[in-house]
Amino acid sequence: MAPDTPDGGPGSSRELLPEVYDELRKLARARLARERHEQTLQPTALVHEAYLRVAGPDQRARWDRRGHFFAAAALAMRRILVERARHYQRMKHGGGGQRVDLDSAIAGADPALTDLVAIDEALTRLEQTDPRKARIVALRYFAGLSVEETAAALDISPATVKNEWKFARAWLYRALDPAGREASDQP
Amino acid sequence: MKATTSAADSIFLALADLDADGRAALLAERCGDDSQLRAEVEAMLDAFDVPEAFLDPARVPSFDPDALDGPLQAGARLGEFLVLHAIGSGGMGVVYAAQQDRPRRTVAIKVLHRGARRRDVMKRFELEAEVLGRLQHPGIAQVFAFHAGDRSTPAHLVMELVVGPPITEYADAHDLPYMARAALAAKVCDAIQHAHERGIVHRDLKPANVLIAADGQPKLLDFGIARATGADLQLSTIQTLHGQLVGTLAYMSPEQLRAAPDEIDARCDVYALGVLMYRLLCGRLPFDLTGVPVAEAIRRVLEDAPTPLGLVDADLRGPLEQIVGRAMARDRARRYQSAADLAADLRAFVQGGSLSVGAGDFQAHPRWSMHRRWRPGPATAAALALAALFAALAFVEYRRANDAATQLDRATHALRELSGQR
Numbered sequence: 001m002a003p004d005t006p007d008g009g010p011g012s013s014r015e016l017l018p019e020v021y022d023e024l025r026k027l028a029r030a031r032l033a034r035e036r037h038e039q040t041l042q043p044t045a046l047v048h049e050a051y052l053r054v055a056g057p058d059q060r061a062r063w064d065r066r067g068h069f070f071a072a073a074a075l076a077m078r079r080i081l082v083e084r085a086r087h088y089q090r091m092k093h094g095g096g097g098q099r100v101d102l103d104s105a106i107a108g109a110d111p112a113l114t115d116l117v118a119i120d121e122a123l124t125r126l127e128q129t130d131p132r133k134a135r136i137v138a139l140r141y142f143a144g145l146s147v148e149e150t151a152a153a154l155d156i157s158p159a160t161v162k163n164e165w166k167f168a169r170a171w172l173y174r175a176l177d178p179a180g181r182e183a184s185d186q187p
Numbered sequence: 188m189k190a191t192t193s194a195a196d197s198i199f200l201a202l203a204d205l206d207a208d209g210r211a212a213l214l215a216e217r218c219g220d221d222s223q224l225r226a227e228v229e230a231m232l233d234a235f236d237v238p239e240a241f242l243d244p245a246r247v248p249s250f251d252p253d254a255l256d257g258p259l260q261a262g263a264r265l266g267e268f269l270v271l272h273a274i275g276s277g278g279m280g281v282v283y284a285a286q287q288d289r290p291r292r293t294v295a296i297k298v299l300h301r302g303a304r305r306r307d308v309m310k311r312f313e314l315e316a317e318v319l320g321r322l323q324h325p326g327i328a329q330v331f332a333f334h335a336g337d338r339s340t341p342a343h344l345v346m347e348l349v350v351g352p353p354i355t356e357y358a359d360a361h362d363l364p365y366m367a368r369a370a371l372a373a374k375v376c377d378a379i380q381h382a383h384e385r386g387i388v389h390r391d392l393k394p395a396n397v398l399i400a401a402d403g404q405p406k407l408l409d410f411g412i413a414r415a416t417g418a419d420l421q422l423s424t425i426q427t428l429h430g431q432l433v434g435t436l437a438y439m440s441p442e443q444l445r446a447a448p449d450e451i452d453a454r455c456d457v458y459a460l461g462v463l464m465y466r467l468l469c470g471r472l473p474f475d476l477t478g479v480p481v482a483e484a485i486r487r488v489l490e491d492a493p494t495p496l497g498l499v500d501a502d503l504r505g506p507l508e509q510i511v512g513r514a515m516a517r518d519r520a521r522r523y524q525s526a527a528d529l530a531a532d533l534r535a536f537v538q539g540g541s542l543s544v545g546a547g548d549f550q551a552h553p554r555w556s557m558h559r560r561w562r563p564g565p566a567t568a569a570a571l572a573l574a575a576l577f578a579a580l581a582f583v584e585y586r587r588a589n590d591a592a593t594q595l596d597r598a599t600h601a602l603r604e605l606s607g608q609r
Contacts, residue, residue: 018262044244081248116248129193130200137242144244160204166235167203171196173237 020072023050024080043081044144047073067153071135074143078120081142085116115176122175126168133168136161195227202232266340268296284348294331295348298341309335309342316344318387319410326378328398328408349406353394355467365468365507369533372464375405376530379460382410383453383526390451392459393438394466436484437472438462441517444485454519457526461514468507469499473515489517506536509544 027050028041051069119141127134132154139145139153147165151158198217202210218225240246263270268285271293275282280299287294299312316333323329329347336342352360354375358368375397379389389396389410396408440458442450465473473493476484496511497504510532516522523529532542 018264021263042249043247077247085248119242126200129197133200133203141242141244141247144247164203167200169237169242170231170235171200173241174231174234 016068016072017075020050020069021076023054024073024076027053043077043142047077047143067155070139070143070145070149070153074138074141077142078123078138081116082120085120118176119172122172125175126171130168132156133164133171136165137168137172140165195224195231198224198228199231202228265296265298265343266334268294268345270296280343287345293348295328295346297344297346299336299343312342312344318385322382322385322387322410324378324381326374326405326407327382327410328406330410346408347406349398349400349408351398351400351406354397354399354405354463355394357399358467359470365502366537368467369464369507370537371399371405372460372467373530373533373537375407375463376460376526376533378405378407379453379456379526380530382407383456388451388453389456389459390443391435391438392456392463393435394463397463436481436488437474437476439488440519441489442519444488450519452519453525454522457514457522457524457529458516458519460526460529461511461522464511464514465493465496468503468511469496471499506532506542506544510536510542513544 024046027046047070050073051066054069055066123134123137126137135154136150139150140147145153147158147161150165151161154161198214201217202213205213214225214228218228261270261272265283265285267289268287271284271286273281273283274295280297283296283298285294285296286292312333313335316330319330320332328349331345331347333344334340334342351357354371357363358371361367363371379392382389387410389407391409392407398406398408400406436444438459440451440455443455462473465471474484474487474491476487479487493515496508510529513521513532514523514529523532528543532544534540535542
């Protein structure tokens with residue numbers, strides 16, 4: 001079981017990224033073909049569905065690859081969502097050129113999307129001080145893994161995941177909104 | 188974050204790995220007698236309780252499946268192409284630079300949005316791409332192929348990759364004199380003429396679609412795309428709702444704004460060339476439509492007279508003012524009848540020859556011929572009604588991006604029937 005190596009090297013999640021990306025796209029497209037009225041997709045559900053398709057019937061045999069798959073999927077989802085959120089922000093602030101991405105202007109109206117940019121930036125900072133905690137956050141938040149699944153994917157104990165997740169969440173929360181700490185003390 | 192030093196951050200994060208005793212020990216060890224640092228870390232530990240909803244995977248914002256097509260990753264494959272990087276996004280989709288295996292070359296690939304992927308649009312695109320493939324001119328970005336897409340590949344258009352700034356930026360960056368700007372515009376006319384001779388009208392000329400390549404050659408992008416999609420009458424109108432009333436609408440001819448498809452011919456490109464030259468020569472658009480509601484913007488283009496070039500900049504009085512004025516005549520019968528005629532006058536001006544825009548045309552009316560009194564007719568009424576409808580529909584679009592294109596089509600048809608323009 002290889003630890004995740006997000007920054008390159010053979011078998012790393014970054015190398016797997018195009019493949020996983022492709023899988024997510026195919027799945028989204030298949031879903032659209034099946035359910036014509038479906039307008040939006042829930043990212044973490046999509047990731048899990050994509051994994052089931054890739055893993056095939058014997059999932060246990062592919063534990064090793066599973067960790068990489070989810071790491072890559074978390075990375076892909078983070079990029080997709082943040083890219084879209086950024087685009088929306090640009091639109092909202094008047095944009096630059098004459099050419100407007102109409103779809104984004106419409107799909108990006110969700111205010112939760114704009115929080116994503118802030119989360120992404122804070123997560124990038126966390127990556128520098130504590131890459132493992134950042135990886136845990138990505139797997140849990142962007143790929144929707146449970147504590148146990150995250151532990152298996154990173155080859156660490158569930159207790160460690162729980163502990164670090166708790167700290168990383170608190171750190172990110174504080175990083176995003178220093179004033180929010182006082183506010184949250186109030187009932 | 189401002190109040191927290193990075194030292195406090197890293198101590199706080201390190202504490203996660205330890206049990207309660209270990210935490211106390213590490214806290215003492217790392218903070219030493221730095222009471223301020225210790226207080227900061229303790230404050231972080233105190234504020235450990237984070238709302239449940241924060242970073243809850245179930246609350247990751249859901250997204251439009253198109254987002255998956257938006258940022259294709261470098262290294263992704265699209266048919267026989269290897270995606271290198273994104274170049275930009277337009278009304279139709281996202282454009283990427285990509286590598287083709289055979290022949291080995293770098294191309295531009297425009298991946299169409301799902302909204303642009305309706306079946307009828309695809310059909311028209313296929314037909315159009317075949318015609319466009321035959322346009323071969325140094326001033327036109329060559330269209331290589333169109334793929335209608337399938338389950339695993341989105342619809343995409345493969346084109347010549349043009350790297351360079353829009354014509355207006357190029358001219359300003361090089362501080363080009365009027366003569367050079369006029370000569371550049373003449374080259375754009377040549378490319379337009381080439382397409383017109385093959386029965387293809389651009390319909391969406393604007394600086395963003397006229398790039399200047401490294402060798403100084405203007406290259407036209409997106410030929411015929413507007414015809415394939417009808418986008419010139421739909422997208423541009425909706426975009427304005429998002430405060431983006433720039434570009435497209437300002438370059439649209441009165442007949443396009445009146446949504447009169449039967450009147451759209453080569454001369455609507457001549458009009459757009461006039462607007463392009465106006466912008467190129469004096470740095471502003473003939474009509475200031477910034478922040479103006481759609482209906483009012485259309486009314487202005489249809490009814491108001493733009494400030495003559497010579498009044499914006501006295502140096503532009505005379506031939507250039509006349510040439511641009513004639514290209515932009517509201518009545519298409521009074522415009523240059525071809526891009527070649529316009530190019531001929533531009534070149535005559537550059538070389539000091541005599542122009543076709545003679546005394547009879549302009550000196551009798553020192554202000555432009557396009558200032559002829561215009562009476563509001565049923566066509567304008569229809570255009571204004573259409574604009575109002577677009578605004579309403581665009582609101583629907585905001586909520587239901589998917590069906591809006593069909594609805595717009597229906598609305599357009601209904602209006603045309605109403606105004607007897609079918």
